Amino acid sequence: MKEKLTQLLQEGKDRIAAVRTAVNGALEQARADKTIGKSLEAEVDVTVPAEDAFLADMDADTLADLLIVSQVRVTVGNELTVTVAPARGVKCARCWKVLSSVGTVEGHDTLCPRCAAVVKSLPVVE
Numbered sequence: 001m002k003e004k005l006t007q008l009l010q011e012g013k014d015r016i017a018a019v020r021t022a023v024n025g026a027l028e029q030a031r032a033d034k035t036i037g038k039s040l041e042a043e044v045d046v047t048v049p050a051e052d053a054f055l056a057d058m059d060a061d062t063l064a065d066l067l068i069v070s071q072v073r074v075t076v077g078n079e080l081t082v083t084v085a086p087a088r089g090v091k092c093a094r095c096w097k098v099l100s101s102v103g104t105v106e107g108h109d110t111l112c113p114r115c116a117a118v119v120k121s122l123p124v125v126e
Contacts, residue, residue: 012052012054012055015051015052015054015055016055016066018080019046019048019052019055019067019080020066020067022046022080022082023044023046023067023069023082025082026044026082026083026084027039027042027044027069027084029084030042030084035084035085035086036084036086038096039067039068039069040068040069040070040087040096040097040098041070041086041087041098042069042070042071042084042085042086042087043069043070043071043072043073043084043085043086043087043088043098044064044067044069044071044072044073044082044083044084044085045072045073045075045082045083045085046072046073046074046075046080046081046082046083047074047075047076047077047078047079047080047081047082048074048075048076048077048080049076049077049078049079049080050076052076052080053076055074056074056075056076058074060072060073060074061114064097069087070087070089070097070098070099071087071088071089071097071098071099086098087099088100089101089102090102090103092110092111092112092115093110093111093115094110094111094112094115094118094119095112095114095115097112099112101113105117108120
């Protein structure tokens, strides 16, 4: 996954930066409108033009990390548009993302699956 992200960044870093700038502007407006407080409280829908279609093929979790939001959906359309809404789900106690998958790993009721896997891999300190 990291290699693919590195390759995508090298090929389309300017386009990703333009999309991130548009998302940041929409997030700031959503904050001003009191729709969200922090960017990790956001679910973002992005429509990109055909030349940015590679973003629709990108792993949604990786793209959400790049955009510093909890959830992102990308579709291909005529122009770049961004819509921000409050993310649906529960806030992970470790990464602070709002996800519907929080609490789905037994024994880790307040963590998302990614964070639960990390916590499981940590050595037990007694």
